[in-house]
Amino acid sequence: MFKRSDFPILKQKIKGRTLVYFDNSATAQKPSVVIKMVEEYYRQYNSNVHRSLNPLAEVVTKRYEEARDEVAEFINSQREEIIFTRGATEGINLVARTWGENNLKSGDIVVLSILEHHANIVPWLQLKEKLGIKISYIPLQEDGSLNMTAAKKLLSKKRVKLLAISQASNVLGILNPLKKLISWARQKNIVTLVDAAQSIAHVPVDVRDLNCDFLVFSGHKIWGPTGVGVLYGRRNILENMPPFLGGGDMIGAVYQDSFTINELPYKFEAGTPNIAGVIGLASAIRYIKKAGWKNIVVQEKKLSDYFMKKVGGLKFVKILGTAPAKFPVFAMVIDNIHPHDAADILGTEGIIMRAGNHCTQPLHDYLKVSATLRASLSFYNTTAEIDFFVKKLQELKKAFK
Ligand SMILES: Cc1ncc(COP(=O)(O)O)c(C=O)c1O
Structure with missing residues (x-):
């Protein structure tokens, strides 16, 4: 409790x-256990992850990877499918820039809903400018729920390649019937991305049950620290996507004129991550479990x-x-x-x-x-x-x- x-x-x-x-939809408050966990990291074992074998680095790498296990269990995925990001916004941008740029062509359609947050509109508008894709919006009914008849019609269009949609709006606070939408999308081989930035703070989220291909959320909306978030991606899709950012941790080897790419999930985690944030997020998840x-x-x-x-x-x-x-x-x-x-x-x-x-x-x-x-x-x-x-x-x- x-x-x-x-x-x-x-x-x-x-x-x-x-x-x-x-103002919890903007950012939620933090319980003492999360604040303590972040403080403990800086006071007792601040060190970089995955970099060296000294005793501090061993503790921090263990805690960081345990956090990944915690998140994987929280949304029912495999640990390799959990990519730590700065937040939901970065997760959506990562998918747009990597999966989107490599799989969408001029004339392809991305279906959104009209109640999306700018974070799930602007990256697709940027692809519209860059690639010439089209964007269609699922309209609403009077009571703010999605118009499912219109949604079905939109998803049956030939060139729809992606459905990117929030599980709950940050304005209307209504849970969208995503299982149904995703099952319609899958029948047409349409890839699905769920923006769970809001829903994750109100209901258990299960990526296997939703059967989505991607899902994003931010730590700060579930009583965790700011500047940390999660991108879930279905393993076989992540494996076929190019990396997002280049740098340390995402590489296997680097030569003067080439490089090799690390395995999942590190392939998408270039540079020093928000270590305190990740460890704090795991603590927030443990708090939710106890509550x-x-x-x-x-x-x-x-x-x-x-x-x-x-x-x-x-x-x-x-x-x-x-x-x-x-x-x-x-x-x-x-x-x-x-x-x-x-x-x-x-x-x-x-x-x-x-x-x-x-x-x-x-x-x-x-x-x-x-x-x-x-x-x-x-x-x-x-x-x-x-x-x-x-x-x-x-x-x-x-x-x-
Ligand atoms: C539905 C929804 N999607 C995405 C975001 C973006 O989250 P963040 O700013 O943490 O990346 C928000 C933030 O309010 C949101 O409510």
């Missing part, structure tokens, strides 16, 4: 106000239902995306109050939220709103915090009359 007190930052006062942290997915899911459902009832019940607030498979992530439009004003003023009350398009400008354009106010909760948030937020929203509404 978990305790709110596992997260030291939550005890803090912000300008005399109790911190209400409602128990079942407990996390139950608490988040309770928070989602309460938020929907309390905030959804306010006449002057509209929540975008109301389909049933909802995580506690809520993008809101408030009558006559700009989201940036709301976020600024609520911030002075200690309520930390984000306003803007949340790196989903195409989604906001599609929904015909320029910006939203987003509350994204985690299991350590409370119904009392939601009550406090409702009270402050009501005060705000009065002040803006």
Whole structure:
């Protein structure tokens, strides 16, 4: 089980106000065990990985590779299929630059959904410019869920080569039915990439069960350190991809005019990695295991239902995306109050939220709103915090009359 007190930052006062942290989709807070693990690395065994045989290097390499095992078990993959990256963004860019540049040609179609984060749009737009590929977007239904009829139609087009899609939106907080989409894609030999940057913090993610070819996520959204993430790739596909960056660790041998490539997963890990980040990520995963997915899911459902009832019940607030498979992530439009004003003023009350398009400008354009106010909760948030937020929203509404 978990305790709110596992997260030291939550005890803090912000300008005399109790911190209400409602920005977990941007980055989640860190439990003491993760902070301690990172500190321990720097205090006790800081050294480079895979480089030498001194006693410090032996410890650090062991911890680093144990972290890979931890991640592999966490998402049910083989250890060689786990590539450590800087985050979800880098993982998607790696796939676009290596698999994409080598397998896509002018006129090929990449299918995305309209609710993608910029991280899963821009790398494909860059390939559109470079290779002349086409991009199609799966539209939404009224309640924010994917339009599956349109999706099936798009995936049946002849030149579709890749489906790259998020398992959950960072704005609408709805779990997308990826197993179905991926099974349709596989029937057509379409390669699949899952952006699990958000879903990984709300549900167990299993790459074998999803049957996807690639999956990415970031450590900082699952209570781990920033600057570290994971790219999962199906082994036979990774083996046939060229390396991304060149440098130490990704090579077998280097000569004056040639080089050989290291085996998986090192082939994709050039240069000194974020060692503290990787070790901290493993610690975050162990924390999740102890907390128990079942407990996390139950608490988040309770928070989602309460938020929907309390905030959804306010006449002057509209929540975008109301389909049933909802995580506690809520993008809101408030009558006559700009989201940036709301976020600024609520911030002075200690309520930390984000306003803007949340790196989903195409989604906001599609929904015909320029910006939203987003509350994204985690299991350590409370119904009392939601009550406090409702009270402050009501005060705000009065002040803006
Ligand atoms: C759905 C989604 N994809 C990708 C990203 C990018 O993650 P990062 O900035 O950690 O690389 C985010 C970040 O908010 C996200 O919400």
